[in-house]
Amino acid sequence: MLYETLKLALTAIRRNVLRSVLTLLGVTIGVAAVIAMVTLGQGTTQSVSGSISSLGSNLLVVQPGQVGQNASAGGMAAFRIADADAIERQVGAISAIAPVAIRSLTAVAGSVNHFVTVTGIDDGFLDVRQWAVAEGRNFREGELVSGAASCILGKAAADALYGTADPLDQTLRLKKLVCKVVGVLVEKGSGSFGSNQDDIILMPLHTFQRRISGSADVSAIYVAAESEAAIVRVQADVTALLRERRHLSASEDNDFTVMDMRQISSMLGSVMGILTGLLAAVASISLLVGGIGIMNIMLVSVTERTREIGIRLAIGARETQVLSQFLVEAVALSMLGGVAGIILGLGVAYGGAILLGVPFVFDATSILLAFGFSAVVGVGFGYFPARGAARLDPIEALRHE
Numbered sequence: 204m205l206y207e208t209l210k211l212a213l214t215a216i217r218r219n220v221l222r223s224v225l226t227l228l229g230v231t232i233g234v235a236a237v238i239a240m241v242t243l244g245q246g247t248t249q250s251v252s253g254s255i256s257s258l259g260s261n262l263l264v265v266q267p268g269q270v271g272q273n274a275s276a277g278g279m280a281a282f283r284i285a286d287a288d289a290i291e292r293q294v295g296a297i298s299a300i301a302p303v304a305i306r307s308l309t310a311v312a313g314s315v316n317h318f319v320t321v322t323g324i325d326d327g328f329l330d331v332r333q334w335a336v337a338e339g340r341n342f343r344e345g346e347l348v349s350g351a352a353s354c355i356l357g358k359a360a361a362d363a364l365y366g367t368a369d370p371l372d373q374t375l376r377l378k379k380l381v382c383k384v385v386g387v388l389v390e391k392g393s394g395s396f397g398s399n400q401d402d403i404i405l406m407p408l409h410t411f412q413r414r415i416s417g418s419a420d421v422s423a424i425y426v427a428a429e430s431e432a433a434i435v436r437v438q439a440d441v442t443a444l445l446r447e448r449r450h451l452s453a454s455e456d457n458d459f460t461v462m463d464m465r466q467i468s469s470m471l472g473s474v475m476g477i478l479t480g481l482l483a484a485v486a487s488i489s490l491l492v493g494g495i496g497i498m499n500i501m502l503v504s505v506t507e508r509t510r511e512i513g514i515r516l517a518i519g520a521r522e523t524q525v526l527s528q529f530l531v532e533a534v535a536l537s538m539l540g541g542v543a544g545i546i547l548g549l550g551v552a553y554g555g556a557i558l559l560g561v562p563f564v565f566d567a568t569s570i571l572l573a574f575g576f577s578a579v580v581g582v583g584f585g586y587f588p589a590r591g592a593a594r595l596d597p598i599e600a601l602r603h604e
Contacts (some may be wrong), residue, residue: 234544533585
């Protein structure tokens with residue numbers, strides 16, 4: 204019985220191919236939009252989380268000022284190397300610590316100018332950031348202490364300044380400082396908020412302070428906890444120590460920030476999840492529009508086939524059989540649109556992931572939900588026309604021209 208009903212429904216759909224295709228197009232676009240939005244949203248969330256994780260594990264970042272506040276503009280006192288030394292001596296459960304000073308400058312190598320992030324570091328930086336040197340070597344102890352004019356390039360900076368040439372033992376100029384390249388870092392990829400972690404030049408912190416910034420200020424202090432379980436305790440201890448060193452009373456707010464990168468990752472993940480859900484909800488509206496299109500075309504179909512319905516009822520067809528025929532036809536249209544929408548949505552998501560540079564995340568749950576919703580749309584919007592067809596008076600239907 205079900206097979207015959209399905210066969211009749213498919214025959215009716217084939218009878219008006221163009222109209223059927225235009226009808227299911229609304230459902231196709233709706234399903235495709237939902238799948239594409241959810242897939243790209245999940246890929247973006249995964250990319251952001253991976254970028255933050257690539258900064259280092261169990262990492263705390265200590266900066267002067269509050270989040271989003273310019274420390275110098277707000278009159279906040281900068282950190283010094285002594286602050287990092289105090290944290291290392293007095294706070295337990297720390298595996299590594301690294302004060303850094305950062306400034307964006309134009310690097311000049313031969314005839315090439317490249318705007319790049321220059322970072323002054325000590326011997327703990329690569330350990331904290333879990334970074335390694337791919338070519339050449341790390342800074343020697345004597346270079347760090349004496350403030351030698353040596354530098355290590357990120358992969359993107361090396362490519363921009365030297366192209367395919369070997370950058371080792373080459374020189375570059377930062378302001379009036381001529382710096383010798385002693386190493387190239389392992390490629391790490393994009394960082395948080397889309398920044399390129401590989402577009403960087405590292406130099407000894409003492410060199411940076413003496414020859415670049417002209418001050419003993421430290422832009423940030425990276426603190427790596429020994430384990431994930433120790434992060435909260437380390438964060439509290441660092442906060443208490445810095446409040447004491449900066450002479451803040453109990454009634455005063457912190458004039459610095461100790462950021463737990465896990466919290467930032469979780470916060471960004473939540474925000475991206477909300478945005479993905481919102482986009483999927485907006486996209487699902489087109490599914491409702493597609494359902495209205497199905498309902499409209501089914502009403503037209505019932506009107507066109509009124510005499511056929513009357514003949515079926517007159518020769519003994521039950522109301523439930525007529526109802527199921529038109530209902531199956533509506534559901535078939537909707538599900539065909541759902542299948543086409545899945546294929547289109549995955550294709551759009553894959554292309555969008557390549558263009559945006561985010562991972563393609565195949566989520567079977569979202570696909571099943573979108574397909575199931577398309578079937579529900581077919582049932583919901585197909586029921587009223589089908590019920591109307593089943594309740595036709597056979598005599599009046601046979602008189603219909």
